[in-house]
Every structure is written in structure tokens, then in C-alpha cells.
Amino acid sequence: MGDIESAIKSASADDGFSLTEVMVAALVLGIGAAAVGSVLIGALGLSRGNSQRVQAAALVTAEVEEARGQSVDLLPEGPSSRTVVQQGTTFTVQRDVAWTTGAAGTDACAQTSAATLTKTVAVTVTWPDMGSTSPVRGGTQLAATPSSPQLATLPGAVAVQVRDAAGAGVPGAAVVLTGAATSVSATTGPSGCAGFTGVEKGIYQAEASKTGAVSRGGEAAASTGSFTVLAGRVARPRADLDTAGALTIATSATAGGTQRAGVPFTLDAAFFTPTTRRLFPSCATLASGTTPCLTEGAAGSRTAQRLFPGSYRVSGCSTSVTGPSSTPVAPGGSSSATLALATARLTSTTAGGPLPAVVHARPAPTSACVGAPALQVTTGSATTLDLPLTDGPWQFSSSSAFTTSVAVTLVASTATPVTVAP
Structure with a gap:
């Protein structure tokens, strides 16, 4: 009889789940479902966020290209914004435009421009419910044209290149830059360049000098000649000194x-x-x-x-x-x-007579030496006199004013007769 009761009790214990077990199983299932749902929601949100960023990037690109297509001078300055609706999202496109001046450095000798002028375009795209997502940004810089009025406000620079006969730089030369309202000095460096920055646009001239050195013409100072300084640019005149x-x-x-x-x-x-x-x-x-x-x-x-x-x-x-x-x-x-040299053999127009006491000689107007001072020759009243001169056309007269004269072309290494009236 005891064995039968034990068997009945054992069969009753294996029949179904208790209420506690059911509740625990339901809890576990709910937690799992919540986790899966959270992952799905996150994935959907990430996908939507990526799609919005792609669309925002496309809007940035379109805005930049639209700005590049406009005239630099006509592109409006300052901030502006507009909204664009795409796939149910309202995007705000913000554009900021401003002139930007960039200095190219303080060494004019090493720069290609004294300053640069560009119109900077900055674009920012945002949208609602961005959360921690960063805005999408982009931009461009557009170079000023020669007609840009702001360009005229920039200073220029001058880099005076001082070179010797072989074309090498001359260090230690003193350079003076002179304009309508300025005169400044600098010394050439190892490369033979003297730099001047912050120079207002206009017409200038520079002179270089150094002890013991001369210009191509033999002057103590070598001049660059006149040159023009433009706004925002480096002028590079040259002076030759050796x-x-x-x-x-x-x-x-x-x-x-x-x-x-x-x-x-x-x-x-x-x-x-x-x-x-x-x-x-x-x-x-x-x-x-x-x-x-x-x-x-x-x-x-x-x-x-x-x-x-x-x-x-x-x-x-x-x-x-x-x-x-x-x-x-x-x-x-x-x-x-x-x-x-050639020789002018002076004789009097009076046969056998004495020469004028003083004979004046000067290069003729067609001579390569025209303009040279006249020579004054004392003859001692000799009847003939050899006067060594350079070749070419000459004029001879007994008058320092050359009121009357005789013109003769002399030939090198040859004696040419010249008759002079008393």
C-alpha cells in the first residue's frame, strides 16, 4: 500500500510547471525581447542618421559649387540661410561669406606675394533631432580678381635683387628705396636681396651701393630704374653692382x-x-x-x-x-x-708761313667723340706741327669759337695734312 502512494506522489510532482517557474520564464523572455527591440531601434536610428548625414554632405557640396559659380565680387558677403526638405527631414543650410587677407610673411625676398586676398565661403548644414551628431561642414576660398575693390587696400612689397657681373648675389650692399612719399633703407643678405614690406602701391626707384663697387656705367650707385609696386604683390627690381x-x-x-x-x-x-x-x-x-x-x-x-x-x-x-x-x-x-693714333699735320694756308699762335681742334658733329672738350694747341708760330689725335672726323680753327674751320677725317697710323688759316 505504501508503494502505491509513493508512486502517485511521484507522478503528481512531474505534471507541468509551477507558477513561479512560469513567471521566471516570462521575465527572461521579456528581457530578451526588450534587448532585441533596443538593438533594432538603434540600428534603425543609426541608418536614418547616416542617411541624413549623406544628404547633408550633398547639400554642402551643392552650396559650395553654387558659390564657385558666381562672380567673386558679386558673391554676397555675410551670413545667409535656407531650408531644404528631403525624405521627410528639414535641413538648414547656413552660408557665411567674408573677405580674408593672408600675409605671405615678413621676408619679401622669399615670397611670391606680399599678401593674398580671398573670399572665404563656409557652409554648415544642420537638421532636427541631431542629438550628439555633429553638423556637416564644408567651404572654399575664391581668389580675388584684379577688379576686386578690396585688393586696392592691401600693401605691396619690394625685393631688390643686387647681382654682380656673373649674376651672383652681392651681400652687404646698401639699398635705398625711394617713392613719392617715402625713402627707406635696407642691406642685402647672403643671397644679394634686400626686402621691404608694407610698401604702398605706386612708382618707386631703388639704388644699391657698396664700397669699391660700381654700376655698369661706372657710377658709385647702381639704379634699378623706375618700377611699379602693386597691391598685395612683390616687385622684384634688379640692380647690377660689382x-x-x-x-x-x-x-x-x-x-x-x-x-x-x-x-x-x-x-x-x-x-x-x-x-x-x-x-x-x-x-x-x-x-x-x-x-x-x-x-x-x-x-x-x-x-x-x-x-x-x-x-x-x-x-x-x-x-x-x-x-x-x-x-x-x-x-x-x-x-x-x-x-x-692718327696724326694731323698742321700747316698754314699761307705757303711757308707760320701757323696761328694757337690752333683749336675738336671732334666734328659726325664724330663718335662729339661733345668732347676742344683741345688748345700752342704752335710757337711754327710752319708745321704734328698733332697726334684719335681717328675720325675733326674740325680745326684759329678761333676758339670755330667761326671758321676746316674739317678733316683722320686715319689711324696715318699723317693727314691740315691747313689752318691764320
């Missing part, structure tokens, strides 16, 4: 006669301006400083000094360059050359 050299010229007259100081000649160099030939000794008006551009030596020797390094051809006063081949002059060096 250590001066010298050229000693020996003259000879095969027909004899006493050589005299002041006989003119020319030097021809490719870098002389405005013409390649320059008259000596009138160069004295071009030189500055304590060193003369020409010194007269004994026996007709003369030395042209303050010469910019380069090649020079020594010639007389003929309209063509008839001298020997070019002679190189190195920086700080001294070279030598020779020049054959």
Missing part, C-alpha cells in the same frame, strides 16, 4: 708728334646704355666718389678706372669701332690695351 676694375691704354702715333692730355677716345661694351659706346674723358660727369674715371699718365698713357667687370674694346672717334679686339676686365683687376 667691384670696379681698370684698363690702362697705351697710345702711339707712328708719324710722331707730342701727345697731349685730353685727347678723347671711346670704350665699347655690350652692357653700356643707351648705346654700347661711351666717350672718355667726358665720363667724369658720370662718376661719383673720390676716384676719377680717367687718369692721364706719361707718354700718352691713360687709365680708365671705375669699370664694371666685363669686356671692353678701345676705339677712337670714327663712327665705326676700329680698335683692337675686346679686352676683359676682372672684378678688382687691371688690364691693358693699345690704341693707334
